[in-house]
Amino acid sequence: MKRTALTHKLLVLGVDGMDPRISKKFLAEGKMPNLKKFIERGSAREDLRQLGAIPTITPPCWTTLATGAYPGTHGITCYWRQSPDSLDAVVYNMDSRNCTAEQIWNITSEAGLKTLVWHWPGSSWPPTSHSENLSVVDGTQPGSVNMGVAQLDWEKVIMASPEIKEVRYAPRVEQQAGVGCIITDLESTIGGDVDDELMELWWGDTARQGGEIRTYIMEDEDTEVVIGSKVAYDIINSPLKDATGWANAPEGAKEFTILTSGGVMRRPALILKNEAGEYDRVAIYKNKKAEEPIVILEKGKMVSGIIDDVTKKEVTKPGCRSMKILELDPAGDKVRVWISNALDISNDQLWHQKSLYKDVIENIGQVPPVSLIGGENDELVREIFTPSWDIYCKWQADSMNYCIKEKGYDVVFSHLHNIDCAGHQLWHLAKTLPAWDHTDEKVYQEFIEKFYVQTDKYLGEFMHLLDEDWTVLLVSDHGLIVGENVPPIIGEYGGLNTKVMEELGYTVLKKDENGNSIREVDWEKTRAVQIRSNYIYINLKGRDQYGIVDPKDQYDLEEQIISDLYNYRDATTGKRIIGICLRNKDAVLIGANGPECGDIFFSVEEQYNRLHGDSLSTSEGYFDTSVSPIFVAAGSGIKTGFTTERMIRQVDVAPSVAVLLGLRYPAQCEGAPIYQIFSEDI
Template identity: 30%
Template sequence: MSKVKKAIMIGLDSADATLVKRLIDMGRLPAMKQVMEQGVSQEDLGMIGVFPTVTPTNWATICTGAYPITHGVTCFQNHTRGKSLGILEQNWDSRRMHAEAIWETFEEAGKRALLLNYCQAWPNRVADSKNIFVDGTGVEPFLRCTADFQKIIYFDESFEGLKTIPHFVDQNTSDCVVYGDQIEKFTVPANDIKGLVKDGLFTEGMPPLESPAFVIMDYSPEQASKDDVIDKVFSPLKEPTGWHTALDDEAKVFIYPVNKGLERHYAVIGKSTGDSYDTVTFYANRKSAPLGSAKVGEWSDWLYTSFTDEAGDEKKVAYKMRIVEISPDGTKGHVYMSHTMNVDVSEYIYPHEFAQELMDACGPMLPHALYDRFSDEGRTILMESFAENNAWHIRAAKYMIDKYDDWGLFYTHLHGIDLVEHWYINQAFEGAHEKWRENLETIYQMYEIYDTFVAAMLPYLADGETALFITSDHGQVPRSAGYHNPGISDLSGISCKVMSDLGYTVAHPVPNMDDVWYIDWSKTKAIQARSSYIYINLKGRDPEGIVEPEDYKELVQQIISDLYAYRDPVHGKRVVAFAMTMEEARSLGVGGEHTGDIFFQLNPDFGEEHAMAPSYVTNHGFSLISLCLMCGAGLKKGEFIKRQIKAVDVVPTICALCDVRIPANCEGGVIYQALEGFSEKEY
């Protein structure tokens, strides 16, 4: 093992081992096929994740080797015992992780670690670290600091005035995406938060990255997360006037808002050849040189400009345009405008001076484009954006690896599979949707896109000193057609319906606010919060507590009994797969100050796509099985092992290969059966 000097860990969020094996067999993942055939894995390519099967929790395990009870990241969002039950804490933050990370022990050994958008890595926790951190706070880098939101811009000669319908800023994160304007809801002053909900549910002076829990009743946050989140602009198409630049005689102009409505840019449609309008050229104003142009069916290059914010400060930004349609006679059409990226931001890069260097080498990153996802147009533009997004990640990864001769560890996290499965998986099997084949194909295409990232990393194994690990945090499973969550379990907040029906939670609608509820803590004995936890509103522990400590155990058992007895009102089937006291849940690696009083999981027909059921649950040809492929120096070649690989085993195995101290809080074991020279005997 001493010959192994470096390790690459590619984290493919939500990559389902079942689908990876299927697509390899179909010949659609040539790079991962090469890793499988030249490396080592279980025969099903699987790995057992930790509870719950959710992004921050499992990636925290895959970088610490610890169970959630130890590392403290217990769901998509966190809650700390002793705070108001109405308060949640944002994860994707290394400060929430109470365990040593693998990159910290590699640095101790004199081996630089490179972190490219690895979940839970940001911010750097070691003073004067030589490690390199590129974001790690969301599904894609820099989503928390975009300068403007994505837009679909319709232009038409019949429109009388400019109209904008802004996207809805929802606190829900059920598809795992957190945008910058959602983060603002985690940092708004406490006195402003109080204005959102009746009766002041929250403590004063909340620190950043905390928020009031989203209270859910007769409302589907899971579905809301899949609605269009895009600004819609309707702009009159007019003859050009007041231009200082000569335009073609047949040119027509429309304007579109930028910089969150503070400024307007201009677009000119024209004919490149022939008699039909087919080109749009973009300008910052009527005096400026063109920012760029594109034809129908094409993306523009990056359009570089500057915005002036409300404080009067100027910032450099860039965005792209995708020309969707122009009528041949030039009377109407529409274009897609990407999220606008800050090009000089260093807020989420360490060291900060690396930010400009990375921008110069790789350019801005194009975020995914999501709107009208079941249409051919929406589907096409979504997948084009993911392909470009992946190309940026390849450029960034190769630049980081090639730049530093002293690197010993590269960790990255790619989130596109998770997003696409959230948006399509419940409509991707026969009988679920009229376009189920197209939806399934879209999922397959996302796996193919990330196979090109794997292909880009394979040449780094040629030195004979580098090991490659490809993992995932979980898979996803759909609900059966016609099945829905009856109102228990959500990543984003407090789900009230089932607990209200059972008589444990008392909630009321906020007057004049659709789908906004508040909890009457004076009458609430227990709540269901986040994906998998029931909290007793306990006197002496919780600020609003009403349950006497002597009644605690009996109440816990009664709630567990009621959960098992609860039946879905539509289908009459049991909703809860199992429920455990926290004493029992310790056997699953679940517990600690960031968990509730009861841990439970749902039958897959009633949950969201992940987080509410364990690894190895299957439904309709999909599974929650995490992925683990290993290849390269120090590892067996072309073998399947019988050992059950667990997420906690990844870190100690990488450390053993590279002769680096295993992190202090690690609870997994070295996968010796995967190592060269180790025989796995059969009896």
């Protein structure tokens, strides 16, 4: 049956981690005026909520939004995919070839609509249609465009003062909040081998080629929240002295040295005086003979788009960086400078068509790197992490608007990761818990507000489309909670969770000579393991490599595990920590069944869950946060100023897009169009 289209231009604005509950809080405080305009000019529920797919984690939820199918149907069931050969290992999952359901953008492009899929994680790369109308940018990871493949060098902080006597370099040093950057014992700081390639494990050749990744989560220090909030960056200490030997050093300038590329590339730098005789700028040069600097930095201003050579694995390429002065003494006795990671400006491997990359960088500018440091160091969050995302959000908005206006795209599916990236570093610090009692929760609550204000500004970049007959859908994959407690070791998505399953006697780890558990499963004694966000696997004979459980005993063992999990209590509060627990066959009720799911699905109870992923999308947390995703629709084909009571689900988004554009549903679609919000009956 053919339908009459309700719109001919459609933009899906996806914001990873955007939570309707806290959005309403900031709306009520007048801090999100653009979101308010979208709501007033469109339709949503009163609570702005939709029900997220399960598990409530990035790749499954974005794939559900794209296909209208539940994770058990489309096959993207967690951040990682279970290794087919090992119960304690995972493999790379953000690959469209793992998706077993049809994506809506294949339908739009094959129907003749010029379609752009912009950094949609989980099921967009590589492109799954040969239509010349389909363009795809990245999607292999949720961070930022090109982050997974183009990174050449890590972030660094340079400290220079007269007290430092020689240039010294230390890679990936973990710093506690408030700790300075002068290294007094470099050798002990560096320790053993240092891996300065942040993404090598997650996005390197081993992961991409399907190699196993084996991570054991045994203690709080192994959890993603703790690891993600650590502040780690390269540190360079340099003498600060009068400038000598320069071709063109201004009067009164003082020099220091910057090391990049793992410490092998030197860049001389000068601090410069203003007309009042105070030092207020930093000029960085390729060498002392250069007439012009690579960049001049002014206090209080982050500069992006800085191109300089970077050497990695003995190959030198031009890389794009951002830089900022963190501290500059007006008297010239101290300077601190932050330098971002470097992105290879020649890397277009995740752009289809490759000509699109050339057009964007020539007309908008190079992809700006975002910072991944901050965490418990509120200075770095304020001065580096947040403004780096300001720059990236503006670049992405400009790039998408350029594509719409100049390249003639009719349909755009887009994803922005600023809130989620901040959430994984910062949200747990917005409540004072024993593990982080050295931080101020009010400071981090203000950071949450800053990222929502930043997102609102990003939304405002597309407001003009409502006056140009476009339809705009605002969606997210999940929200992010500020946790009420430090959760137990179960439900962490990054690998094998051992502690609770050890306590219950289902997972047995091998011991060292002192009787302490080591990171190796004793398969001869292990009946079940908990791995990835929400799954428990029985160590089954005939199916698993080291299986010991007879298949005839599987049902009874599952019943025992489910009972034990429901009876498990937090040692401090005495409360239950497991929310729901279902066998695979019963998890069809929530769309979390099938061969890519475990033998048992479970969720962590509200108040004991992490940011998201281990919990249900109805979970709520501290500081008016929740795991729910947001949904707002406005523009052509959508009722104006309308509030619906309908429960909206993520599976409903793809069929709604289909109806709005007058197209068929995706082949495996399990949702239904949100017809109540349409301006015309269908």
